[in-house]
Amino acid sequence: MNNSEQPRQNPTRELTPFERMFVQPIPPPTPPIQPRRIRRAPTNGQSEIIPTPFVWATNRRATVQSFDYLLENKIFYITGDVQCKRCDKTYQISFDVRYKFPEIAQFIAENRHTMNDRATIWMNPRLSRCENCNQENCVKPVIADKKKSINWLFLLLGQMLGCCTLEQLKYFCKHTNNHRTGAKYRLLYITYLGLCKQLDPNGPFNV
Numbered sequence: 293m294n295n296s297e298q299p300r301q302n303p304t305r306e307l308t309p310f311e312r313m314f315v316q317p318i319p320p321p322t323p324p325i326q327p328r329r330i331r332r333a334p335t336n337g338q339s340e341i342i343p344t345p346f347v348w349a350t351n352r353r354a355t356v357q358s359f360d361y362l363l364e365n366k367i368f369y370i371t372g373d374v375q376c377k378r379c380d381k382t383y384q385i386s387f388d389v390r391y392k393f394p395e396i397a398q399f400i401a402e403n404r405h406t407m408n409d410r411a412t413i414w415m416n417p418r419l420s421r422c423e424n425c426n427q428e429n430c431v432k433p434v435i436a437d438k439k440k441s442i443n444w445l446f447l448l449l450g451q452m453l454g455c456c457t458l459e460q461l462k463y464f465c466k467h468t469n470n471h472r473t474g475a476k477y478r479l480l481y482i483t484y485l486g487l488c489k490q491l492d493p494n495g496p497f498n499v
């Protein structure tokens with residue numbers, strides 16, 4: 293016989309006022325979550341609008357002005373920083389968009405059907421000769437640490453986008469609504485064609 297057994301409490305009996313003080317109130321039902329109607333770009337809390345980093349860029353991330361806009365506004369020389377890998381000197385060079393863009397556009401129009409959506413040809417950019425030490429193939433672009441300040445048009449015109457890291461190319465693709473996965477030659481291809489399309493929206497640059 294077990295005398296220590298406590299008498300069972302009847303679970304349905306009324307609680308005493310003292311017991312009620314310890315009872316948690318039942319929370320009201322949470323309203324159902326409404327589906328969001330606003331489609332947001334995947335910005336991780338960053339604004340898509342940025343201070344315009346160059347006169348040839350727009351105030352949207354990874355976006356440059358159109359070729360027509362540049363011509364109308366007489367923005368011909370696209371300048372950027374470079375650094376020599378041999379002598380370390382940093383200086384600026386510029387490309388004339390009036391000649392460089394049609395050259396690249398024509399190359400893409402003529403060759404894209406054999407490129408298999410890959411920018412293999414642009415993977416290892418041919419660098420220019422250093423104006424200081426006169427060595428060949430040693431002047432690399434200085435690419436901004438802050439991705440919103442990357443000089444995309446300068447890199448395109450110098451055919452130096454291959455100097456970008458995979459992460460920088462992913463940033464371009466992300467903010468221009470393209471696929472963001474894949475090998476570097478694939479992202480590089482999307483970046484080349486994406487920039488050309490920004491310059492000439494009616495050109496043969498869809499990816």
Ligand SMILES: [Zn+2]
Nearest residue numbers: 376379422425
């Ligand atoms: Zn040098």
